Amino acid sequence: MSEATKKTDIPQHDVIVIGAGPAALTAAIYTTREDIGTILFERAVVGGLAAVTDKIDNYPGFPDGVDGLVLAADLQKQAERFGAVIEFGEVLAIHDEGDLKRLETTSGDMHARAVLIATGSDYKKIGVRGEQDFYAKGVHYCATCDGAFYRDKRLVVVGGGNSAVQETIFLTRFASHIDLLVRSTIKASDVLEDELQKYVKQGKVTVHLGTTTDEIVGDSANGVTKVVGTTDGKKVEFKTDGVFVFVGLMPNSQFLKKTPIRCDEIGFVLTDQHLMTSMNGVFAAGDIRSGATMQIASAAGEGATAALKIREFLEGRAHPVQN
Amino acid sequence: MVKNITIFTTNTCAYCQMVKKYLGAKGMSYEEVNLDEHPHRQAEAMALSGAMTVPVTVVTKQDDSRDIIVGYNLAKLAPAVA
Numbered sequence: 001m002s003e004a005t006k007k008t009d010i011p012q013h014d015v016i017v018i019g020a021g022p023a024a025l026t027a028a029i030y031t032t033r034e035d036i037g038t039i040l041f042e043r044a045v046v047g048g049l050a051a052v053t054d055k056i057d058n059y060p061g062f063p064d065g066v067d068g069l070v071l072a073a074d075l076q077k078q079a080e081r082f083g084a085v086i087e088f089g090e091v092l093a094i095h096d097e098g099d100l101k102r103l104e105t106t107s108g109d110m111h112a113r114a115v116l117i118a119t120g121s122d123y124k125k126i127g128v129r130g131e132q133d134f135y136a137k138g139v140h141y142c143a144t145c146d147g148a149f150y151r152d153k154r155l156v157v158v159g160g161g162n163s164a165v166q167e168t169i170f171l172t173r174f175a176s177h178i179d180l181l182v183r184s185t186i187k188a189s190d191v192l193e194d195e196l197q198k199y200v201k202q203g204k205v206t207v208h209l210g211t212t213t214d215e216i217v218g219d220s221a222n223g224v225t226k227v228v229g230t231t232d233g234k235k236v237e238f239k240t241d242g243v244f245v246f247v248g249l250m251p252n253s254q255f256l257k258k259t260p261i262r263c264d265e266i267g268f269v270l271t272d273q274h275l276m277t278s279m280n281g282v283f284a285a286g287d288i289r290s291g292a293t294m295q296i297a298s299a300a301g302e303g304a305t306a307a308l309k310i311r312e313f314l315e316g317r318a319h320p321v322q323n
Numbered sequence: 324m325v326k327n328i329t330i331f332t333t334n335t336c337a338y339c340q341m342v343k344k345y346l347g348a349k350g351m352s353y354e355e356v357n358l359d360e361h362p363h364r365q366a367e368a369m370a371l372s373g374a375m376t377v378p379v380t381v382v383t384k385q386d387d388s389r390d391i392i393v394g395y396n397l398a399k400l401a402p403a404v405a
Contacts, residue, residue: 044341044395051337069337088345088397106397136374136393148358149365149375193335223375242375 012146013039015310016103016112018091019252021048022296025084025305026116027310032082034311040079041105043090046073048120049249049287050296052142053163054170057191059120059296068144071296087128093258096279114281114310116263117269118303121249121287121294126158130224131245137214138224138242143167149242150174156181156227156238158213159246165192167246172199177232181211181229183247211236216243251288264290274309275302283310324385325404328353331368331379338395339378347386353380364398366390 015031017024020042031038045051051072057065073096076086079082092104100111124142125131140146140204155175157168160182168180169192178199186193186207197204211231227238251267262270262278268290275283286292286299287308328346332339336404346353358365358377372379374391380392382403390403 001385043397045337045345046341047337051340054335067335069340072337073340088341088348089362090397136376137374138398140376142336142338142376143331145338148333148377149369151362219350 010086010102010109010111010112011236012100012111014112014314015039015114015116016041016091016101016110016311017116017118018103018255019048019118019120019286019288020046020076020086020122021118021286021299022050022071022075023120023230023288023306024048025079025304026300027085027116027285027307028079028303029075029082030304030307031310032079032084035083036082036311036314037112040084040086040090041091041103042086043088043106045072046076047085049122052144054144054166056296058189059300092255094256094261094279094282095259096282099281101281114283114313116303116306116310117253117256117277117282117284117288118286118299118306119252119288120299121251121254123163123246124248124250126213126245126247128213128215130151130218132214134218134224134243138218140242140244141246143170143244146242147174147244149170152176153241154239155179156213156240156243157246158227158243159248160184160186160188160209161246161248162188162192164188164246165196167244168205169195169199171244172204175204176204178205179227179240180205180207181227181238182209182214185209185214191245208236208238215255249287249294253288266290268292274312275306275307276313281313283313325351326383326385326387328383328404329356329381330354331356331358331364331377332383333359333377335356336377341395342378342380342400344381345395345400346404349404 014037017040053068089106095102155178165188215228217226253267261304269284281307285302382390392399
């Protein structure tokens, strides 16, 4: 198959992939290797959350781990080697026009014979007082971006999963001390937890289990000065110069509000066993998909699966939409 | 018309890479201030942006007016360098 031109002013592509994270780039590697013209739209970072992760230790093939930025760059290079094109821009809506899907984008309308939604997820906010007021001025969601502003300063990290522990370990290279506030118990992998314990023993990190984060306090002159929480029903305070939040993920599906594609109650996209959404010819893979495991290796696997299902779809081996 | 562009970055910042890739794709040159290598310039980045984050992109126009873009924000970056 090759890039087609329809009798219309709207540019047409075989496949448009929305996103350029591991699922999207893996799908593009598969489609472009089969000469299926593929364009990817990325509004933020090529590589997605993987690119803003300091080190990835559980992606197969890298016995010593791999820097998130390096993995993202290599995935991009591999996809581009086979002809994938990455556009800097945003898809605003998808319209079903039968054999073609029309995508409203920041670069104008585009037609595609098939679409893959692989927009991934982003870090959730806690939703407490002070969080929005000090956004990027003491409250942060990207340690690899903003950690360097906290050399020899005290930090609070909120969260207890893999991301929170991984980024706490990363931030120890800058901060003088980190209070890790964990609502219940740590749910990170054993390897990460063991690594964290090294810093706990050094006195660089203090873990506060069963501690909620209730308020981020500061002022315009000094920025963030403390975090107020609750442990065992008692109010607790942590002096700090900044807060990093890693409390789970939310789907990047806001752009689907104008599109009749079914999502679950949180906003993750529902698919059938062929990874097709409720709109014929539109597929979803990776973190954005309802039921996804939020792992880079899984996202890559789903990207490959989606590409093969898209190929079947384009060849006319239809997958009936299951509503 | 753009006179010059300065980007404040760090080594590990993926969004900084995206700004550089975007400007590179547009064929635009820029000065990079890496705050890991020049931590004494952090205060300058903070004063310009009002935030403790990178990337901070400073686009200076021919009339010396400036657009300051915090983060990788295409909606602001694209018109600033157009």
